[in-house]
Structures are given as C-alpha cells and as structure tokens.
Amino acid sequence: MTDTIVAVATPPGRGGIGVVRVSGPRSAAIAEAVCGAVPVPRQAALRRFRAGDGAVIDEGIALYFPAPHSFTGEDVLELQGHGGPVVMDLLLARVCELGGRPARPGEFSERAFLNDKLDLAQAEAIADLIASDTAAAARAALRSLQGEFSRRVHVLVEGLIELRMYVEAAIDFPEEEIDFLADGVITERLGELRERLSVLQAAAGQGRLLRDGMTVVIAGRPNAGKSSLLNHLAGREAAIVTAIPGTTRDVLREHISIDGMPLHVIDTAGLRDSDDPVEREGIRRAWAEIEAADRILMVVDDRLGLNDAERALRERLPPATPVTVLYNKIDLSGRSPTVRDGAWGTEILLSAKTEAGLDLLREHLKTCMGYHGGEEGVFMARRRHLDALERATAALERAAYQLEIVRAGELVAEELREAQNALAEITGEFTSEDLLSRIFSSFCIGK
Template sequence: MSLSADTIAAVATPPGRGGVGIIRVSGPGVPGLAEQLLGALPAPRLAGLHRFCDSAGETIDAGLALYFPAPHSFTGEHVLELHGHGGPVVMDLLLARVLELGARQARPGEFSERAFLNDKLDLAQAEAIADLIDSSTVQAARAASRSLQGEFSARVQVLLDTLIELRTYVEAAIDFPDEEIDFLSDGEVQRRLERVVENLHQVQSQARQGCLLREGMSLVLAGRPNAGKSSLLNVLAGRDTAIVTPVAGTTRDVLREHIQIDGMPLHIIDTAGLRDSEDPVEKEGVRRAWAQIEQADRVLLVIDDQLGLSADDRAILERLPAQLPHTLVYAKIDLSQR
C-alpha cells in the first residue's frame, strides 16, 4: 500500500444547483481537518448531522458528514465526505474552507488514481468508473458495472494463473529431463494451452464488445448516387435528417445521426454517392465518403433494387477494405418491378 503524503479535496457532485452537494476529502490529514471543521471526528462509517463552520465559527451549512478511516475506504486512505445543500455558492465556500484547513484541490481522476495505487482498484476497474459515468445505454452501464465489480479482471487473472502453471510444468520438464514423470508426454499441457487460447479469444471478444458499447459502432451508409442512402438514414433516425429527392447527387457532405438499437449506440453516417465526377464539390464529397468508409466499423452498401447489383456496385464492393464488415441493403423495393 502506497499512502500519499498530502490530502486532496474536490466537489464530488456535478456542477450546478441541486438538492445535495458533496465534498470529498482523502489523505492523512483528514482526521485533523475533520476535527477543526466539525468540532469532533465523526464515528467511522456512520452518517451524522453536523454544522460546517468557517474560520470565525460561523456556519457555512449544515449537513451529513461521513468518515471512512484507512484502509476501509474507496481510496484506501482516510476519507471524509461532507453532504450539504447543492448550491454553487455553498459548495465553493465549503471547498474553500477545506482547502484552508490544509487540503489541496484534487486533479481530475486523482481519487481513482489513489484507489489504484493503494490496490483498491485495478486498471480495468478504474477505467470502468469512467465508462459507467459516460454510459449512454442501459447495456453499456451494465457492462461497465460488471467490469467495476471485477468480472473482466477475474477472467484475465484466471488466464494469467493458468499460463504461469503451464510454464511451471514446461520448465520442470526441461530442467529435470531424467525424472520418471514427464508432464509433456500425455498431451495434457497441450490441451490446457488450447483451452487458454480459446478463453483468450473470448476475452478479446468481450473487450471488443465493451468498446462498442462504450464508444458506439460507426455505421456508414455507402453506395451509388440516388440508391436510397438518405431515405435509409431518415428511417433509422426516425426523422427527416437528410434531404431526399429524385436528383442524383443530392447529398454532397457527410451527415451524422446518433441512435440506439437494442442498447447498442450507433453512429449512422450518410455519405455522398460514390461515382466519378468532374464537379469539384461532388469530388470532395466522394473523397470524404471513402475516408469515412475506411474508419467505419461496418458499411451498409445500399443497392437500388430497381437496378439490382450493378457493375458500379460491384466495383464499390471490390474497393472496400478487405477486413471491413459490410452488409448489402436493397432499397426502393416498393418501386421495384423485379
């Protein structure tokens, strides 16, 4: 455990007005600071009503104070939480008083940093805190919560422990070749290593899924001009985001919409129709379209069902990056006579 030498403080609730505002303090100076601010050190882990006083003894606010002695706290240090009224002026006055008593303003993320340094969190759990706060869907919040509880870290630790054990067997077989027991001959080590590889692929898949839930999937609508891309964008967005006309080349810039489908955040990107053009504006739109395609997680290649899969569509398919997942979407089927 690596306890810090200084004491930090910060407002733990979002900026603005609210019913409750919280000041969090962590570090070795918490007991003395609490005695000066509250008149006495609160009982550990019990919420008590206290007056929060300034240097002249005047009451700044009255609220709840909670004291968590080290190491039984979020950071592993002495922690004091002051729960007062959530007005900006009250919070500013209370924080200023705490800083006056010897604490310093915490850097962004410093409480989590101290929790990590004091072995209260590992890196995956520390990242999960930010993911949980920033989650935009229920599924993303649940995935971050599971990671915060150590589920992902536990799977990685099992893999690590198994690899260390297998390494021990292999080193023993190499260092003691004359022993009667050969750990490698019966194939058990090989079978266990294969299971490790399989589990590693599952962990990688889980990590990729978590990344998509956190950051969202970039889904690019691509295709020839007037194939129906903008109509598809409007349907997915649930509103008329893009202009739809029978004129080819209506969309010349990149349009974006952010939606959710079954809890997955999706960044839908409508692009200019892909074709050769001498028009400088349209050429720039096509260039931007290909730039978006190269950065996409998946491409929806929109095909005009009236024309079917044309040579131009096949040329676009051939130009797509080899590892980029894509789906063919046939549009205008209500107009098609095929």
C-alpha cells in the same frame, strides 16, 4: 501518497445536492475544522460548514470513512451541501486552505487501485459505468466493477502459473526434459488454457462493442435512399430528404442502440463526379469516413440494380472493410424483403420508405456486432484489454510450437511467462507507470 486531495464529485452546474470529496491523512483534521467535530465513522451527520473566520458557508451532511474502510483505502471525508457552483467553490477553497490540494482527474480511483481496493479492470469499469450510453452497457460495466472480468483473467493466470511451475521444475532436471516434453500432460493443459482464453476473447470482444459500438457508414450513388435509411434507423428526421440528387453534402452522424448494442451510423454525400466545389468537399469527407468504417452499407436503387457505376464504386471501397449491399426502394421495384448471400457479401432487399426489410437489416447489424441474444456473463472491455488478450493468445501459440515442433522446454516456459504478463496487464498486476497515467487521466475529476 502523503498529501490530501479534494474535488467536487458531482457534475458542474446547479443541482439539489453537491458533494465535495476529500481523501488523505488530513481528512479528520479538515472535518474538525470545517464541521466543528469529526463525524462518527460511516454515520451521516448534519453539520454547518464553516469558513476560516467562523462564517457559515453552508449546512449539509458530513460523512467520514476512516482508513482502510473507504473507497480509496485512505481517510475519506464527504461534505454534501447544496449544489450551487458558488457553494462548491467556497467549500473547495476552504479545504485547500486547510492543507488539501485539487485532485487530478481519476486520482481517487487511482488511489483505490494503488491501495488494493480494486484492480485496474475494476477501476476502468467505474469510468465505463458513468459513461454508459445504454442499459446493457451499464449492466456490463457493473459486472466488470464487481470483478467478473478480473475473476476470469485470474483463473487463466493461475493456470499459467501452475503450468510454468511444472515446466520449469522439469527444466531443472535436464536429463528428464525429453520425457517431460513427450508425456502429454503439458500439451493437454496448454490446449485447455488456449481454449479458455479463446472463450474469454470472444466475451471481451462483445464487451468492447457494448462500450465503443460499431461504426457503420451508409454509402452509395446520389438518390439511392441513404438519408431516408438514416432517418428510419435513427427514428427521427435527422437528414433532409428530397428527390434532388446531391441533397446531402456533409457527413451526418447518429448514435443509435439496437437491443442495447451501440451503433454509430454515418450518412454521407452521394458518391459521383461533380464540378460543384461544395459537393466535391462532401464527397471527399465521405471517402474519409468510408476508410475508417467498421462496416459499409452500400445502398443501391433496386430499380437500377448493379450497373457499371455501382460496380466501379464497389471496386473503390476498402478491400479489408466488410460490405453489406442494400437494395433499396423495393416498394417501387415490386420485390419482397429478403436477406441473401451475394458475390460481394450479404445482400438485403428493403424499402427505407415503407420500412419493409428494416427488421432484417437490424438483425444483420446485431449479428455483425457479435450479439448473442443475451447478456448473461457479459462484461465491459476496452481496446487495451483485447490487445492484451491477443498478445497472450499469440504467446500460447508460440509455446505450442516450441513444445510440439522445436521441443525446447526453456522456450516454452518463456512464452508462458509472456502470456502471463500480458494477462496481468489487464488487472494491473504488471503495468507500466505510463499506462496507469493514461488510464486514470481519462476519468472525471472527483472519481
């Protein structure tokens, strides 16, 4: 990393302040050329930013952070000027003229990772903090950025290393291996590691839901009240509601938050046979969304109950996707709101029109998302983190099998190594270049 990179670190468009960030070995020389002198490290200095011919481009604040005491671990210069796109472009062009090059998306964070200023989970938390949709998600991302997730992974990795050392030391003395496998120490320590990994998996699962949310599809026959339900969950008139069957003909999406848990709610066309080509296309799209859903809310008119048409519809729903049956329009049927277990899973009696029972639905959705009633210790996690934790769990399960059934010390040690490598992928201690490239390319430019 001998080149110097530059990018506008503030969002596109006009604003009160715009920031141009520079990182690399030429930062000090660029500061001297643009500002007339290198600012005192970590002290804001009012400077005129000059072009190559000496003309003033802008006047603003210059900040200089010499290596290694900077975000990237390199010499860093920040030029804070007026936030107009023309001014930012002129400053960017001036820095490139002096030897800088435009940064790739996420390259500043990538350099921070490569210079050991933060690990991979912390680097990802920067992007997650910027992209947070709820206050709870922002707080969880900040905990990951501060190292909460990484610390818990490191504790597990250290435990695995110690156990590997114990196992491999015993393998070096084959005449003692049988006694070692039977002494109970490794079984106990392996059990403790599996239990701690299970706790971490559960926490990471809630962290992923905070980041990605859960996709819920509202499905059912025409005029069951699906669009009314979407409107009340969204808190606005997102869908047109009429008494005419087939009013909703396309997929409607709403992003809502329930106690900080993001929820992607999708309203679909009423599912029935139709000769109308437009309605048929809407129904085709509805089935496509149903196939991809995390959970299906099947809405039934409580006055009609589960008739043959509803039963046939239920049979067509994906068998692996959990279904909650909502008996709507209890304001007309005269029944009271309640939650109960039914033959097809959870059933909720409610009225989308009067909102009776909607609080029961919200609590049910929170439970489905893994909401535990508090944010203490919750950190942000991604799908790749869960994949790594699942592979580590599988490796420890195989290690237990090799220990208890096969009684092969070498295979136990190999499975422990596999678990260690899987966990090390989370923090980037054991990560392919291709994975790093994919991760950082998803960041915004200038971060």
